[in-house]
Amino acid sequence: MKELLIGNAAVARGLYEAGCGVISSYPGTPSTExxxxxxKYDEIYCEWAPNEKVAMEVAFGxxxxxxxxxxxxxxxxxxxAADPLFTMSYTGVNAGVVICVADDPGMHSSQNExxxxxxxxxxxxxxxxxxxxxxxxxxxxxAFELSEEYDTPVxxxxxxxxxxxxxxxxxxxxKKIERKPYVKDGGKYIMMPxxxxxxxxxxxxxxxxxxxxAEKTDFNRVEMGGTxxxxxxxxxxxxxxxxxxxxxVSVYKLGLVHPLPxxxxxxFAAKVKKLYVVEELDGVIEAHCKANGIDxxxxxxxxNIGEFSQKTIAAAFGLPPHETYKISxxxxxxxxxxxxxxxxxxxxxxxxxxxxxxxxxIGCYTLGAQPPLAAIDTTLCMGASVSGLHGFxxxxxxxxxEKCACVIGxxxxxxxxxxxLINVAYNNSPSVVIILDNSITGMTGHQQxxxxxxxxxxxxxxxxxxxxxxxxxxxxxxxVVDPYDLDMCDxxxxxxxSKKEPSVIIxxxxxxxxxxxxxxxxxxxxxxxxKSCKKCMGFGCPAIxxxxxxxxxxxxxxxxxxxxxxxxxxxxxESEG
Amino acid sequence: xDTMSIMIVxxxxxxxxxxxxxxxxxxxxxxxxxxxxxxxxxxxxxxSVTTYVRxxxxxxxxxxxxxxxxxxxxxxxxxxxxxxxxxxxxxRLIVNTQQIDPMPVIIGQADYPEKILDSVRAxxxxxxxxxxxxxxxxxxxxxxxxxxxMARLAKYFHIPYDKWIAAIEKTVAPKFVDMNKKxxxxxxxx
Numbered sequence: 001m002k003e004l005l006i007g008n009a010a011v012a013r014g015l016y017e018a019g020c021g022v023i024s025s026y027p028g029t030p031s032t033e034x035x036x037x038x039x040k041y042d043e044i045y046c047e048w049a050p051n052e053k054v055a056m057e058v059a060f061g062x063x064x065x066x067x068x069x070x071x072x073x074x075x076x077x078x079x080x081a082a083d084p085l086f087t088m089s090y091t092g093v094n095a096g097v098v099i100c101v102a103d104d105p106g107m108h109s110s111q112n113e114x115x116x117x118x119x120x121x122x123x124x125x126x127x128x129x130x131x132x133x134x135x136x137x138x139x140x141x142x143a144f145e146l147s148e149e150y151d152t153p154v155x156x157x158x159x160x161x162x163x164x165x166x167x168x169x170x171x172x173x174x175k176k177i178e179r180k181p182y183v184k185d186g187g188k189y190i191m192m193p194x195x196x197x198x199x200x201x202x203x204x205x206x207x208x209x210x211x212x213x214a215e216k217t218d219f220n221r222v223e224m225g226g227t228x229x230x231x232x233x234x235x236x237x238x239x240x241x242x243x244x245x246x247x248x249v250s251v252y253k254l255g256l257v258h259p260l261p262x263x264x265x266x267x268f269a270a271k272v273k274k275l276y277v278v279e280e281l282d283g284v285i286e287a288h289c290k291a292n293g294i295d296x297x298x299x300x301x302x303x304n305i306g307e308f309s310q311k312t313i314a315a316a317f318g319l320p321p322h323e324t325y326k327i328s329x330x331x332x333x334x335x336x337x338x339x340x341x342x343x344x345x346x347x348x349x350x351x352x353x354x355x356x357x358x359x360x361x362i363g364c365y366t367l368g369a370q371p372p373l374a375a376i377d378t379t380l381c382m383g384a385s386v387s388g389l390h391g392f393x394x395x396x397x398x399x400x401x402e403k404c405a406c407v408i409g410x411x412x413x414x415x416x417x418x419x420x421l422i423n424v425a426y427n428n429s430p431s432v433v434i435i436l437d438n439s440i441t442g443m444t445g446h447q448q449x450x451x452x453x454x455x456x457x458x459x460x461x462x463x464x465x466x467x468x469x470x471x472x473x474x475x476x477x478x479x480v481v482d483p484y485d486l487d488m489c490d491x492x493x494x495x496x497x498s499k500k501e502p503s504v505i506i507x508x509x510x511x512x513x514x515x516x517x518x519x520x521x522x523x524x525x526x527x528x529x530x531k532s533c534k535k536c537m538g539f540g541c542p543a544i545x546x547x548x549x550x551x552x553x554x555x556x557x558x559x560x561x562x563x564x565x566x567x568x569x570x571x572x573x574e575s576e577g
Numbered sequence: 578x579d580t581m582s583i584m585i586v587x588x589x590x591x592x593x594x595x596x597x598x599x600x601x602x603x604x605x606x607x608x609x610x611x612x613x614x615x616x617x618x619x620x621x622x623x624x625s626v627t628t629y630v631r632x633x634x635x636x637x638x639x640x641x642x643x644x645x646x647x648x649x650x651x652x653x654x655x656x657x658x659x660x661x662x663x664x665x666x667x668x669r670l671i672v673n674t675q676q677i678d679p680m681p682v683i684i685g686q687a688d689y690p691e692k693i694l695d696s697v698r699a700x701x702x703x704x705x706x707x708x709x710x711x712x713x714x715x716x717x718x719x720x721x722x723x724x725x726x727m728a729r730l731a732k733y734f735h736i737p738y739d740k741w742i743a744a745i746e747k748t749v750a751p752k753f754v755d756m757n758k759k760x761x762x763x764x765x766x767x
Contacts, residue, residue, distance in 0.1 A: 236639075239637045311642040325701060327661060329690050332689070371686075534685075537685070545683045
């Protein structure tokens, strides 16, 4: 069947047709839809794991149990899963394992733009990189064969523009795969020193075989055109090169991006006058070519920062820009922001009002850094708010110093905040940990997690009780507040800040975008009562603006949360209902 | 044929997804090679969002760059102007005159450029400005803004009316088909 699929849905289709039986993942843009789409096939067991390390280990276990398995994550998620990765390279697989990793050049929704190819090189694991949805589908399917033939996990590297672009895929029928028997084999699967020493040479031998494969595999292809210019490229960069040059240049398109061929590239180099490497992020292919004495131009011409487009390529080769229209007026920027009625806003307002230094974390609530609230001081990585706060407190010693706290979402807390909290309790710091529990994994588009009571299919599941969990790790002071009640939040925060022991405040209210959360009647400003003090403007709600000298509430955006009514000293904001 | 490019721009949460889904369906049914590209994640939280739709005999890049868009369909008044640099010479901006204040305007750091469409017209670009929200409400739902704007695009487009209606029937949930067909009709004939 011919279907228009985003790259991630195409990967899911490929995994499905290849008989993949288990997928465990943690959501992360731009990788999330791989697992969401796969979960629509009843034949695949899919789950959201608490974090990427767990997900990868589940995939390992499923492979050991004889079922083709996969896990999907964003580039930074691979950092979390790096521990099992490097040793899975040694153990190899029983049934095939495909590790999907999605990079985010240009950082559309990420905190850095690391290049996942370094992991393939470091862990000595082969990596495939598709250039559109058709290839994403094809490569996902074939990755299992590669995995089983070479006894190795296989990477499938996506990037934002492949993951989230739809293109046409000719889908096929699923293959029925028999479960492979599990055979006890300590030498292969127990990676203690004596065994691991024997496995390392196996890994090196495998890399040699894969390098030989790279010379002849049809994952790579040469498209000869004009021979003045030759370009080595892969993934989305290939599309930009073809967009600009069509058949005017010759292209070596890599699909297997680790290991890279040598002789085959050398042959290509001999056929063209001048050879370029076009690759987003780091100069990995370029460095490989140069190390093997193949003369190429790469990062001297193309940046290792941000994502490319056809314009990048055209400009680098000195082609004239397309004509267009220009206006002199500037259009005000429109950064993303927390939604009207977002439950995080109330807690941020209280934190900002109390002038608290706030260590932040990864999620929608990172948007609390935006003015006017500007309530966050740091964002590093998943879970770092809690552990960072502990260190921040320790820096001030027994005396204490800064008024400080941290904020972390429910899903992020389970991902890797809880280990930080254990440290807070065990090594005792007066840390104030605020869990912004909006009952969903928000930023990535509403995935269930262990605190929501539902699994990936939306079926009821064991629900972690955050209060009990915090008590269990040794936190005595645990309170729960409603972030729509500013006084309650203020009181709980002041109390927690006054304590010498650690405390947790759970700020609990479901995300306003959840279907079951019903909007109330919008509130409105009574212009006769409004004294134009602009206090409500400091709340940073997108529904509140200032028109004709008075506060104004946009009734298409307002969801009637009513928090702004608590801010107005003149009772000028009134409920309609 | 050469690749054609349509850019859909708006504010995260406005519902441009259905518009791109409809276009994608229509163009695939017409037998074109099609690429539709959008960014998920943080920008969807009230930020400026773009969707790229490209079709032709063979489409390579999923992106639309400076001077490449045959059409820009803007769900909000100033968003089209923001991406005007992407409009091809001779291209057309179809714009919903609805205003949504961005945060710098809300907090008083910037003014909303009310008259920006005059500047766009003065630059020489063809502009079709329409109050899509009012038309959508007339059809029965403010959410049909996307269909109204697609109807405006259909007016200038080479694919016949009936094919669009067929694509709506295939894309929209059954209970909303009639309302959306009405929105399309009202938008087309406006």
